[in-house]
Amino acid sequence: MLHVIILVPFLMALVIALLTKRASNLHRGWLVFPGSLALFVYFLTRLPVIKGGDLGYETVSWIPSLGIDMVFHLDGLSLLFALLITGMGSLVIIYSIYYLDKRKEALTPFYIYLMLFMGAMLGVVLSDNLMVLYGFWELTSVSSFLLIAFWHRRQKSRYGALKSMLITVFGGLAMFAGFLMLYVMTGTFSIREIWSEVGDISGHALFIPAMLLILLGAFTKSAQFPFHIWLPDAMEAPTPVSAYLHSATMVKAGLYLVARFSPIFAGQYEWFWIVSGVGLITLIYGSIQAMKQTDLKALLAYSTISQLGLIMGLLGMGSAAAFYIGEEAVFYTAATTAAIFHLINHAIFKGSLFMMVGIVDHETGTRDLRKLGGLISIMPVTFTVAMIGSFSMAGLPPFSGFLSKEMFFTAVLNIRNLDIFSIPSLFTLFPVLAWIASVFTFAYSMILVFHTFFGKYQPEKLDKKPHEAPLGLLLAPCLLAVLSIFIGFFPNILSNTLIIPAMNAIHPILQTGEPFVVNIHFWHGWTPEVWMTLGVVILGITVYRIYGRLSLVDKEWGSGYTLNQVYDGIIRLVEKLSRWVTGSYMTGSMRHYLMYIFSFLIVTICGVVWYSDGITLGTTEYTPFSLFEVIAVMVLLLGALAIPFVRSRITAILLTGMVGYMVTLLFVLFRAPDLALTQMIVEVVSVTLFLLCFRHLPRLEKEKLKPRAHFLKLIISIGMGVTMTLVALAALGSSPFESISKYYVENSYTLGGGKxxxxxxxxxxxxxxxxxxxxxxxxxxxxxxxxxxxxxxxxxxxxxxxxxxxxxxxxxxxxxxxxxxxxxxxxxxxxxxxxxxxxxxxxxxxxxxxxxxxxxxxxxxxxxxxxxxxxxxxxxxxxxxxxxxxxxxxxxxxxxxxxxxxxxxxxxxxxxxxxxxxxxxxxxxxxxxxxxxxxxxxxxxxxxxxxxxxxx
Incomplete structure (x- = not known):
């Protein structure tokens, strides 16, 4: 069933492409919404099944000889992501129906790209085979490139799409190399089978390199520092794309990869330090950068980077459980629990905020904070959505973000108890960095709400007269806002249905002891976490007030020497180098190109034949030849030798055709009717094609070359002929394998049903x-x-x-x-x-x-x-x-x-x-x-x- 489920988005994309003319008056979103909603409902029905421990596991043969099969696995972790992909996808489709005007936008390609992305993401989270996972992984990069560049007439859209694809594909290739290393160590592409061999491969020389390469793929996809630079530029995509890809799905793929491979690498010190360290650095860097932004989507982009760093850091800290057993291990899994819970909360509040920003842009014509203000009385429903989403992101009660933020504080405080490293005092930095980043998170959340909806109303700076959005635009963000409140009051609805099954997938050790329990509630007493939250609120308000009094929102922030400039410099350097290298051999002369190709083939092939042992020329394998064959070969050679000396293209075409028909005659003499028929018809069509091409060319004039050039051409042509003759003879006499032709002769009728x-x-x-x-x-x-x-x-x-x-x-x-x-x-x-x-x-x-x-x-x-x-x-x-x-x-x-x-x-x-x-x-x-x-x-x-x- 899972393989059919993954096909559904791709089939919907095909349906849109084929039925678009018949449904010209219908918004394309209505064609794909039922399928997306059906997928979400299907995965909802799997909740009790997965909770009961009945995991889905399906195999579809693909390339069994290479160990590559379409193996799909549904456990708690993949189910969580599948629900995010299909649930947020359904809401984004509803939102896009009212956001994108069918009279102005090319909606057919938009929804085709969106469905391709949904199918690719489902393939990533459900695949158990590394090669299949990699294929879907790169398809997410390609489809997201198309979505980001949807408004392709804008230079910024093209730039952002290219940057995102280059960085994520670079990481994907590194991840692919890591997958191959795992295969070399284990002999299998199955993630489940690799889990069972961790004890045997953890000391292998390729184990750490494989881990680093896989992490590189995860960090680039999830916009971790310093690979985060693609995400802000990707905000040039339409807002539905940002709400879907950059808050709930694509950027979570790297988090999924880290969680999925935690059972393999979590026992390594390097894994703990790299994942948690990069996550915390990204957390605090993104929160500081978000404070500087004057564009609402840019602010949300950097806040997304910060929140992704938070979840990544929690996954890294949760890996400390692998160093312990029993209750101590469970103690440190609190970080992973917080990561899963915050991953859900982040998708909810960030999705609603992106949609809110899209509404503000749609109804006012701008996202510039310097032009906005005083919209609370004009757009009260949009303000309510913004307030709920922002306060949840800031970690204020009674919203769900408060609960996961408290769990985050618990996790960083727990890390101080680690005694497995020689520098325990370093763990004090974890709660300090987490607290500072939370202060900035609180501040930019307040900026998002109050600078947009409070303050002075400036209609003269707006491109259009603002008004409240229609119900269709408000429906999806309002549902997410309500969900944020509902989870805040009833968080344990997620505990047994989503969080515990996902925890069991990330920490298999939890299944071997007492049943794992997650109990989330608001009040734990006057704990350090509560005091940290109070400090965040007090200092956050102070930072926000200072920010407002200094009018930093009106300041044009200078870029300085940034990572973006480093990226642009590398791209320019690569382009300059490639132009120099290409210009050195791309002379525009076909003669030069053929000389390069043939010379390379001569050197490489003859070198291999010369230095390889055991190569013979099959002198005992020759078959007798008849007079007819000799005549046909002689005519063929005469025709081929005459072509360079003729001065008419028509004559050259006729001679080429003659050579082809002599080859046809040889096929007939060798009793190969299929090849003879093919060759004969190809000659008819190709001669016609030559004539059609040549009739548009100028008069043929022989290139005047020096005798030295003629001699070089002669040497290369003779060398190429001798090389191919040697290859044919060596293949005849030096093959170490029995000819496969016997197998085809014996089985073509019994296995293929044809004579x-x-x-x-x-x-x-x-x-x-x-x-x-x-x-x-x-x-x-x-x-x-x-x-x-x-x-x-x-x-x-x-x-x-x-x-x-x-x-x-x-x-x-x-x-x-x-x-x-x-x-x-x-x-x-x-x-x-x-x-x-x-x-x-x-x-x-x-x-x-x-x-x-x-x-x-x-x-x-x-x-x-x-x-x-x-x-x-x-x-x-x-x-x-x-x-x-x-x-x-x-x-x-x-x-x-x-x-x-x-x-x-x-x-x-x-x-x-x-x-x-x-x-x-x-x-x-x-x-x-x-x-x-x-x-x-x-x-x-x-x-x-x-x-x-x-x-x-």
Whole structure:
């Protein structure tokens, strides 16, 4: 069930893309809201199941030979995050429906990106396989990049999106290296299996490096110092994106990673110091920086950084429990309990505050604190939401943030009792830093409320006349505000349902002793935590008053020498270095590029052959050759040798075609009909393509080169020929493995259901290769279309190429030969029928989807040459770019269908059925995959032909 659940957001994205025209009058958000809400309800139904200890664990085969399967695991920790992802996602969708105007915004891509992100986040928190987790992890970076850059016409949006992706992808690659190190140590990608081997690998030389690399991934994703710099710039995204990604989901992914890997690394001193130290530094740094901001979203961005540091620090302090057993261990898990509780509270109050800021911006036209003030009487409901969210963030009763802040103080005070390190006095810094950061947190929370809603009303500085937001905009933040109050009064509703199951996942040792109990309530007596809170309030009010009296809110804060400048400097340095390196070899000459490539291949391949032992040239494996083969090879060589000396492009094309047809003849002589058919049709299409390309080129003029250059070209060409000959002979005589061809010969019919071994290879045994090949072909075709369809203006921006076509002049050339036109009509029908025959017969006889598609394309090319491409477009009004997408989608969905039967991706099956009129007939799922190949190849070929064939 879990693998189906993860597919739901991706399917919703597909539905939006396909049904957008049919639902043009409906806001796209209403199409995805039911699915998101259904996911949230489903995960709610799992609460009693997980509470009872019945953990969900599902495996879907993917690449079992490499140990990579789609393994999904639902425990207390993943359930907590899944509820945040789907619950906040549902509220954000409702909010965005009223925030984004369907008449002004491109809502289809927005919700596609949002659903991709939701699915990727669910994949991250539910995956047990490291490689699958990494794949979803990077998908969150890509989808968040698209969401942050949604208003892509703004330079700041593009800058923020690029910065976020570069930093998080950098951390993701480091994390990937750490995952590979864990695999080297354990031989498994399963997180659960790695847990069981911690005692065996903790002393391994790669254990600490793996830990550091994984933490690097977590710190970059969760905006920990000094990698926090991407988060403030990401605020250029629409407010629904900020409320979703940057308060409740994406930035929590790093926290999830630390919590998930705590059972593996928590017993290391380095883990404790790094996680807790980085968390506390981020906490106090973010709180101080938030005080300086004049933009409401920037203030919330730095407050988010600070709060993420708080939770990260708590997770680090909670790892101290791994150094103890029994009641002492439980004593230090209080930090982890506080982290989980505050993670929930932070998502609630920060989500409501982001939405509140979006409302203020939406209704006043500005987020600048220097222009705002006096809005309490105009926007009383928005003020109430802001007050509840800010007071909860500040840690004031009776809101839920007060409770988790008190637990935070308890945790830092407990750390003073640690006696496992040689410098116990250093632990006194923990409560001191926590208290100072809390003071600044209180102060910027007050700034957020009072500078926005109190003070002097300044209508002359606002872009529009403010008024209270409509109910649709207020619904989601009001629900979150009410939830903050409700949890504040009834916190133990979360204790048994969410907090304890999550604790059991982070600290498995808790399951071995007495049942773990979490009891949260307001009053514990006059404890040190209460006095710390009183001190925070008193000093926080003082800081706020000083801040207001000095009018620091009106001050333009100078940037100085900042981490952002370091980042920008590194980017400029890398760009400058890359331009210098690229400019040294990118001369614009195709001759130079080919010389680089061939020289590299000659040196590397010949070097390997020279220094490797046991390589023979297979002199005993030669087969006898006939006179026909000798003649064909000689003609082939003569044609190839003549090409460099001709002065006409047409002659060069004809000679190239002759070489291709000689290769076709060799395939026939070697009894390879599939290859011969493919080669022959490829030659027809490629020769046509060459002619279409060359007709737009200037007159051919031979490049005048010095004799030395000619000699160098001769040496490289001979060297390349000799190198490839040696490779072929070495592969023939030096392979240490038995030829795999025997396996295919013996199993193509019994396992693949086909007698045509080549076709069974393409659609079954090596279906992955074929799917990626048609994907690459599709991308290449679209790239050709884009290059020809677009041109660069003088300022470097791309605009659509406008073609000036005289009145009544066709866009394409055509033949006026009446005889050719008469023959072409009949030939096209014959070719098309033969194409379909090749498609249907290909599984057992020569043919298949690829060959059939090329044959159909050849028929279409014949029509285009004879009657003009205008006629082809009128008779067959097909959008070949969409045909490419349809073909690739059919091939991919055929592979996804394998998951329904719990078999590896792209597994095929077949059977024999008694059909009316046809009798006993073989039916195979590979035909659907072949259909995808057929449509994609036709789309690729015709898209290229029609694009290049246009007259300028």
């Amino acid at each position: 045509n071994i080549v076709n069974v290879l393409l659609v079954d045994f090596r279906g992955f290769d074929t799917m990626f090949e048609i994907t690459v072909l599709g991308l290449a075709s679209l790239a050709i279309y884009s290059m020809i369809k677009l041109q660069l203006d003088g300022d470097g921006t791309a605009t659509q190429l406008k073609r000036v076509v005289p009145y009544n002049k066709p866009r394409y050339s055509r033949s006026d030969d009446v005889l050719l036109q008469a023959v072409a009509k009949v030939a096209f029908v014959i070719i098309l029928i033969f194409s379909l025959f090749l498609f249907f017969a290909g599984h057992n006889n020569p043919g298949g989807g690829f060959i059939g598609a090329l044959m159909a394309s050849a028929g279409l090319v014949l029509l285009a040459i004879t009657f003009g491409m205008d006629m082809v477009e009128k008779v067959l009004p097909i959008n070949y770019r969409k045909l490419i997408a349809i073909g690739i989608s059919i091939a991919f969905l055929t592979g996804v269908g394998s998951f329904i039967y719990d078999v590896p991706f792209l597994s095929q099956t077949f059977g024999y059925f008694q059909l009316p009129l046809m009798g006993k007939t073989e039916l195979t799922t590979a035909m659907f995959f072949d259909l995808g190949v057929y449509l994609a190849v036709i789309g690729v070929t015709m898209n290229i032909i029609l694009t290049i064939g246009r007259d300028n």
